[in-house]
Amino acid sequence: MKADPRGVLTGVHFMDGDHACCEGALAAGSRFAAGYPITPSTEVVERFASRVPTVGGTFIQMEDELAASITLQGAVWAGAKAFTVTSGPGFSLMMEHIGYAAMTETPCVFVDVQRGGPSTGLPTLPAQADMMQARWGSHGDYEIIALCPNSPQECFNLTIKAFNLAEEFRVPVMFMMDECVGHMTEKVVIPPADQIEVVPRRHTHKPVDEYLPYETNGDLVPEMAHAGEGYNFHITGLTHDERGYPNMTPQIQDKLVRRLQNKILQAADRIAMFEEEQLEGADVVVVSYGITSRVAQRAIEAARGRGLRVGKLRLITAWPFPDKKIRELAAKVKAFVVPELNLGQMVREVERAAAGQAKTFAVPHAGGGVHNPEDILKVIVEAGRCQTA
Amino acid sequence: MPDSLINDPVNPAVNPVEPFLRSDRMPSIWCPGCGIGTTVNSFARALIDSKIDLQSLALVSGIGCTGRVAGYVKLDSFHTTHGRAIPFATGLKLANPKLNVIVYSGDGDLSAIGGNHLIHAARRNIDLKVICVNNLIYAMTGGQTAPTTPEHSTTSTNPYGVFEPAFNLPHLVEAAGAVYVARWTTFHVRQLTRSIGEAFQKKGFSFIEVISPCPTLYQRRNKMGDGLDAMKFYKEKSKVRNGAPTSEVGLTMTGEIVVGKFVDRERPDYQTLMRAQYAESLGERFVEQAEMVCS
Amino acid sequence: MQLTEIRIAGFGGQGVILSAIVLGKAASIYQGAYATMTQNFGPEARGGACSAQLVVSDSPVLYPYVIQPDILVVMSQEAYVRFGSELKDGGIMIVEQDLVRVSDLNKEIQVYSVPATRIAEDLGKRMVLNSVMVGFFTAVTHLLDPDAVRKAVADSVPPTFRELNLKAFERGLEYGTIALSASPSLAEEELQAQYSRE
Numbered sequence: 105m106k107a108d109p110r111g112v113l114t115g116v117h118f119m120d121g122d123h124a125c126c127e128g129a130l131a132a133g134s135r136f137a138a139g140y141p142i143t144p145s146t147e148v149v150e151r152f153a154s155r156v157p158t159v160g161g162t163f164i165q166m167e168d169e170l171a172a173s174i175t176l177q178g179a180v181w182a183g184a185k186a187f188t189v190t191s192g193p194g195f196s197l198m199m200e201h202i203g204y205a206a207m208t209e210t211p212c213v214f215v216d217v218q219r220g221g222p223s224t225g226l227p228t229l230p231a232q233a234d235m236m237q238a239r240w241g242s243h244g245d246y247e248i249i250a251l252c253p254n255s256p257q258e259c260f261n262l263t264i265k266a267f268n269l270a271e272e273f274r275v276p277v278m279f280m281m282d283e284c285v286g287h288m289t290e291k292v293v294i295p296p297a298d299q300i301e302v303v304p305r306r307h308t309h310k311p312v313d314e315y316l317p318y319e320t321n322g323d324l325v326p327e328m329a330h331a332g333e334g335y336n337f338h339i340t341g342l343t344h345d346e347r348g349y350p351n352m353t354p355q356i357q358d359k360l361v362r363r364l365q366n367k368i369l370q371a372a373d374r375i376a377m378f379e380e381e382q383l384e385g386a387d388v389v390v391v392s393y394g395i396t397s398r399v400a401q402r403a404i405e406a407a408r409g410r411g412l413r414v415g416k417l418r419l420i421t422a423w424p425f426p427d428k429k430i431r432e433l434a435a436k437v438k439a440f441v442v443p444e445l446n447l448g449q450m451v452r453e454v455e456r457a458a459a460g461q462a463k464t465f466a467v468p469h470a471g472g473g474v475h476n477p478e479d480i481l482k483v484i485v486e487a488g489r490c491q492t493a
Numbered sequence: 494m495p496d497s498l499i500n501d502p503v504n505p506a507v508n509p510v511e512p513f514l515r516s517d518r519m520p521s522i523w524c525p526g527c528g529i530g531t532t533v534n535s536f537a538r539a540l541i542d543s544k545i546d547l548q549s550l551a552l553v554s555g556i557g558c559t560g561r562v563a564g565y566v567k568l569d570s571f572h573t574t575h576g577r578a579i580p581f582a583t584g585l586k587l588a589n590p591k592l593n594v595i596v597y598s599g600d601g602d603l604s605a606i607g608g609n610h611l612i613h614a615a616r617r618n619i620d621l622k623v624i625c626v627n628n629l630i631y632a633m634t635g636g637q638t639a640p641t642t643p644e645h646s647t648t649s650t651n652p653y654g655v656f657e658p659a660f661n662l663p664h665l666v667e668a669a670g671a672v673y674v675a676r677w678t679t680f681h682v683r684q685l686t687r688s689i690g691e692a693f694q695k696k697g698f699s700f701i702e703v704i705s706p707c708p709t710l711y712q713r714r715n716k717m718g719d720g721l722d723a724m725k726f727y728k729e730k731s732k733v734r735n736g737a738p739t740s741e742v743g744l745t746m747t748g749e750i751v752v753g754k755f756v757d758r759e760r761p762d763y764q765t766l767m768r769a770q771y772a773e774s775l776g777e778r779f780v781e782q783a784e785m786v787c788s
Numbered sequence: 789m790q791l792t793e794i795r796i797a798g799f800g801g802q803g804v805i806l807s808a809i810v811l812g813k814a815a816s817i818y819q820g821a822y823a824t825m826t827q828n829f830g831p832e833a834r835g836g837a838c839s840a841q842l843v844v845s846d847s848p849v850l851y852p853y854v855i856q857p858d859i860l861v862v863m864s865q866e867a868y869v870r871f872g873s874e875l876k877d878g879g880i881m882i883v884e885q886d887l888v889r890v891s892d893l894n895k896e897i898q899v900y901s902v903p904a905t906r907i908a909e910d911l912g913k914r915m916v917l918n919s920v921m922v923g924f925f926t927a928v929t930h931l932l933d934p935d936a937v938r939k940a941v942a943d944s945v946p947p948t949f950r951e952l953n954l955k956a957f958e959r960g961l962e963y964g965t966i967a968l969s970a971s972p973s974l975a976e977e978e979l980q981a982q983y984s985r986e
Contacts, residue, residue: 110780118813118825135785136588138580157771160780162587167613171580174573178553178584181571182592184785186584204574288852289809289825291816331551331569331585332592338515338564340572349518350564350572401850477851 105304107131107264109297110159119292121259121285122147125215126155127294128263129187133302134213135161136184138175140168140194143227144283145217148189169194173201177210181339183305183330185267187213192221195234196241203242204341205276206364209318209326211305213266215279217286218394218445220471230283231471232394233446238278239423245361247368249375250278250423252393256290262420268303269375273367274325280422282445284395284474312336317348318360324367368424377420378429382408386415387438388487391430391454393419395474396443403443403480412488422450430457439487443467443480463490510537513547515567522561526712526720528679528705529559532626533566535682536597539689545593552595553582555602557633558707559626562597576607579614582621588785590764593622593693600627600702601639604660608640615669615698617763622692623700625662628707629744636710643746646715661743666700667756673699674739674756679706680727681752688754697762704750715746789821789846792931793854797839797871798863798884803918807861808840810922810940811932815844818936824849837866844931859929861921862888863904882925884917900928900967907959916949916956923960928968934961 111130119127126148129137135156139149153163162179166172169190176186190198195216205212218234220226238250249269253259259281266277308315308327317337318326329335342350343357368375379397381404383389388407392400397418407414417433419426430440430453439462442451447468455464465487469475514537523529540547547568554563556575563570573581578596586594596603603611603625614621630648631637637650640660647654663674673695677685685703692699706712706723717726727750734742735753742751761769771779794811798804805827812823823844828837841854860875862868863884875881877895885901893899902924908917919941926937938957945953 116817118809118817118823135782136584138584157775158778158780160782161785162767162782164583164587166580166583167609170577171583171610171613174577175580175584175587178571178581178586179588179785180584181569182551182585182588182785184584184588186588200574201577284826284852287826289812289827290823290849330589331571332549332589333569334548336567336569338570338572340564341574342572349515395852398850398852474851474853 105302107297107300107302108133111135112297112300113294114296115294117292117294118289119256120147120287120289121253121256121281122217122287123151124256124259124292125189125263125279125281125286126151127292128260129213129267130155130159131260131294131297131300132185132264132267134185134187134267135159136176136179136186137163137188138166138172138179138186139163139189140166140172142191142194144219144286145189145191145215147286148215148217169197170200173198173214174204176212177201177205177208180210180212181331185211185271187215187267189215189217191217191219191227192234193224195237199237199241202248202276203244203246206242206246206248207244207341208339209274209364210276211270211274213263213270213277213279215263215281218280218282226472228283229472230395230474231445232280232282232396233449233471235280235422235444235446235449238280245365247365248276248278248423249273249368249421250280251377252280252419252422253285254394254397254418255285256288256292259285260292260294264300264302268301271303271305272325273371274306274328275368278423280394282394316346318344319346320363324363324370372424372426373428375421375424376426376429378426379416379418379420381416382413383415383417383433385413387413388441388484389415389417389433389437390441390443390480390484391417391419391450392443393422393450396445399474399477400443400480402477403484406477406481407484407488410485412484414484414488419450425453425457427457430454431459431461434458434461437462439463439465439490441465441467441480441483441487443469443475443483445469445471445474463487509541510534513537513540513567514565518565521565523558524709526706526708526723527558528628528703528720528723529562529626531679531682532624532685532703532705533562535685536624536689538686539693542686543690543693545693549591549593550595551582551585551592552597553578553585554596555598555607557599557602557631558628559597559599560602560633576602576605577610578602579607579610579621579623583614583619586620587764594620596621596623598625599632600625600629600641600662601631604662604665605640611666612669615666615671615700618670618672618697618760620696620762620764621698622689623698624689625700625702626705627662627702628705628711630707630711632707632710636714641744643744646711646746648714659744661739662702663700663742663755664739666698667739670698670760671700671756672697672758672760675754676702676704676742676752678704678727678731678750678752680724680731684752691754691757695757696765697760704744789815789844789931791843791845791847791849792859793857794842794844794859794861795839795854795857795871795874796842796861796863797837797867799836799866800838802838802863803915804838804863805840806944807918807922808842810937810944811925812842812844813944814932814936814940818939819933821846822849824852826852837864837870839867839871859931861925863921865889880929882921882928884921900924900964902960902963902967904960907963908956911952911956911959913949913952916953919945919953919956920960920963923957923962924964925960927961927964
């Protein structure tokens with residue numbers, strides 16, 4: 105289905121990543137956001153607050169992030185496409201409701217404009233240190249999807265993608281921006297609405313007496329009904345059966361939690377998005393995401409200038425982690441180099457997926473700025489010298 | 494449902510509130526003598542009396558014994574996270590203003606972990622009907638101190654007696670901005686039914702506190718007997734004082750229980766104010782929210 | 789257009805950020821090149837100092853930050869003190885001549901001075917000094933096509949102030965063209981001129 109033109113600001117803009125993310129949400133059909141101010145993410149909801157009454161919708165500033173992250177889910181069950189926006193400290197508070205969204209299969213988007221941590225950390229400066237929190241932050245076993253834009257244009261494009269994936273899989277999608285990308289201003293092209301593909305809600309067509317809220321047929325994703333439609337359904341964060349009723353036996357737990365995982369894992373290849381460059385014949389592959397992918401590109405080009413065979417793999421989807429892609433590459437290359445604005449998060453995943461077939465080199469950075477490309481270059485050179493594992 | 498069935502005195506075998514319940518989930522988890530089922534009865538009767546469109550209702554609960562109400566009513570019902578029933582309900586109401594949204598939860602859920610949401614929803618005057626079943630204790634987790642537990646009573650986390658002052662919930666929510674505030678006990682089933690019906694007529698944040706026995710934990714630990722003893726206690730100690738200043742209705746362990754309708758006032762609700770503000774500031778640029786069903 | 793790093797710095801209210809937006813738009817939207825603009829946020833960005841960074845290039849801009857600017861625009865003494873030394877050898881410095889005193893320069897740089905605030909005041913609104921600056925920048929740097937910048941000015945300001953800003957842009961452009969036709973003053977010469985005035 106095509107985007108509703110009322111929300112699409114078609115044209116060529118010079119816009120920062122935060123604002124582009126807001127425009128992406130509006131283009132995707134979101135007409136509801138609940139938020140709580142936090143640097144460096146606030147511009148997203150500020151723009152939404154200004155824009156949404158002119159396209160028919162609601163923004164509410166809640167009393168805290170706990171509230172914001174569940175208010176949006178109430179809106180989803182009333183029929184809205186909804187999201188919230190935050191940064192590290194607020195993201196920590198939202199963990200409970202990421203779990204609730206995963207358990208109740210509430211399609212929604214959490215935008216995290218990452219800044220330096222832990223705790224209050226560096227409110228105005230970048231980091232990419234919430235990547236593991238995005239995946240594992242709420243308790244229990246569950247899967248989410250996480251996307252990492254590296255430009256304002258991608259903040260627009262991928263926010264639409266985030267909403268689409270949320271609807272397709274009925275899962276909370278983490279939109280993992282960083283302060284650099286959020287506060288960077290570049291040209292953003294917003295196409296006409298009829299060129300924007302939007303995934304509608306998986307709304308049930310079943311009559312009231314045949315509908316079971318968590319019944320699935322083959323593709324593991326159940327159909328939704330909304331409050332006020334007469335379905336009299338029940339939703340709970342407790343372990344539940346197909347009727348949505350609490351049923352706390354090991355058998356039901358196993359069936360439910362495995363389905364919640366498998367609906368994402370079985371589609372991992374379809375969800376995975378990368379940007380690849382010169383992977384064929386590469387000795388070293390630099391794996392990066394978000395702002396660091398742009399910084400790393402300088403180092404990659406400098407290394408190629410020195411005659412090294414360096415490939416690039418940019419993760420656009422961070423979660424589910426593209427195990428298969430890394431595994432395939434690991435069989436062909438000597439080493440992976442993983443620069444990121446944290447002291448070692450996604451590098452662990454690369455190392456795990458490589459399973460000893462290729463060496464993995466981290467290029468850690470505690471955040472507060474971006475890497476000096478020289479530091480990445482040094483590790484690429486070192487990795488190029490290593491013997492094949 | 495035919496009225497004859499609802500008020501059939503010769504056929505007491507038919508529970509008139511049964512059509513409002515998920516009979517496939519009975520029996521409930523509630524203990525013998527627990528008051529929560531009584532409040533649900535009053536709630537169901539209020540639905541019958543008010544002739545409200547059942548399809549327009551959504552009921553939201555948090556966590557705890559009262560939190561399980563959402564699982565037993567045959568309505569669109571949401572059992573959310575601990576303390577967050579009110580913000581979830583806020584999202585439902587704002588995204589679909591046609592819904593009649595009820596928050597049905599316990600004292601600990603609403604006033605401790607959810608206390609911040611309670612006062613802010615009252616301040617904003619979100620159009621929600623909040624039914625707060627106050628059993629004076631954390632019951633689901635085994636009898637710990639709640640913000641409502643009266644001083645000098647004993648709990649599992651204050652084994653030597655509670656020494657911290659308790660919240661006076663009607664006073665709190667009135668100060669925060671609620672338009673309708675009432676308190677009853679589970680002894681006052683008719684009055685409670687009437688109050689719930691009145692709240693349905695109000696537009697704005699309505700709060701009904703229901704003092705309800707927990708024989709298993711609060712009553713037993715404080716040597717206050719069983720469910721029947723609680724009814725006798727409520728009957729003896731309750732004083733109906735409609736319009737009483739909420740500052741004077743705080744509860745003590747053995748003292749008077751002031752009940753009645755304390756607050757009934759008019760204030761424009763959140764969505765009315767929001768629309769008025771947008772219309773004034775944006776003029777023709779303001780676009781009313783369409784139905785958000787994105788199917 | 790080679791990759792060019794630009795820093796614009798001054799104090800709040802001078803339109804520092806807007807200047808960078810206008811130049812970035814001109815490059816990326818009206819001239820088919822690429823531009824990335826970043827700015828300093830946080831407590832240090834409130835009130836006093838204000839700075840924007842712009843990287844423009846014919847090819848996509850990867851590294852988004854300015855490491856060593858090719859062009860530095862300074863509109864306050866504080867900005868001059870803070871950023872003056874980072875300018876690349878052989879770079880261009882553009883100064884608001886009534887607000888910045890250039891001194892201590894030991895690099896081979898070209899300094900262009902413009903009384904942007906005074907020109908803006910002559911036009912009736914001090915607010916448009918950033919458009920004067922942008923016009924002057926366009927003339928002395930030859931980095932961007934004046935037509936592209938003109939369009940960017942027009943669509944970056946509120947409609948009610950469009951005419952005035954365009955006028956300010958033309959005045960700045962004109963001032964720059966004249967300044968350029970006179971021999972460009974090297975830093976030393978500028979310094980001497982400064983001292984001789986005292």
